């Protein structure tokens with residue numbers, strides 16, 4: 630395990646240094662900030678600085694680790710889940726849920742000894758409700774909130790228009806199936822796909838999906854790429870995979886089943902089981918710890934670049 634970390638401590642020169650851990654789930658990467666008592670003022674600017682891949686630590690988002698009781702969005706769930714995942718996209722925006730993030734968040738809590746799973750797993754509060762994480766070796770499997778497939782819509786990528794289904798996974802998704810002859814790798818996702826802003830007033834995460842060769846471990850197998858609201862194209866999106874899995878099972882006329890979802894960063898597995906639960910499973914890895922020197926005025930929300938003062942990489 631990496632060195633133990635907990636929020637700020639007076640450090641060199643008397644400046645408070647913020648401790649962080651870096652982690653990822655299938656290449657969807659996060660800066661994890663322990664803030665058990667909710668003392669950290671995490672402005673959108675601070676988030677963008679931390680997530681900057683050249684001037685900061687780099688990440689698709691930030692996971693602030695705060696006790697539910699200490700966070701207004703989390704306190705209604707405090708009796709059910711001690712810890713709240715405060716998720717921020719790399720552009721500083723707040724999101725309701727992050728499927729890879731919550732798996733990495735669980736790995737972090739367990740690695741730091743901040744939580745012990747109960748008989749049914751480790752409950753974690755999110756803006757989309759309480760989810761429950763279960764460790765299975767290198768993988769973390771999460772009982773997610775139920776995805777709701779609710780409307781047909783379209784997305785555009787350059788001159789191409791794709792039909793898709795809107796899916797609510799706590800956060801918004803639009804799952805588009807590619808037409809025959811269009812390669813997943815050919816899509817230019819360097820800019821946001823076009824979408825119906827009257828349907829997705831708060832923005833949307835857009836998944837592009839193709840069928841893949843059967844695999845033994847799953848009933849269905851697909852591959853996807855994603856353009857995430859607030860982060861751009863990422864190597865993986867857990868809630869995106871959940872949305873894709875829900876649409877794939879629905880299109881196959883199946884009420885239950887296992888869907889292997891290949892993403893550029895690896896494979897996630899979505900399961901709808903006989904009890905009606907939806908599960909998301911995949912690897913969740915912590916790769917480094919370090920300290921960030923707050924920039925000038927950062928504690929009060931001002932600017933300043935993040936300076937990594939010290940770090941340690943997991944072996």
Ligand SMILES: N[C@@H](CCC[C@H](N)C(=O)O)C(=O)O
Pocket residue numbers: 657690718723724725726727728729730800801834857858859860863865866867868869
């Ligand atoms: N990568 C995440 C989703 C993160 C939030 C999303 N960009 C949004 O704004 O809804 C995942 O693994 O689910």
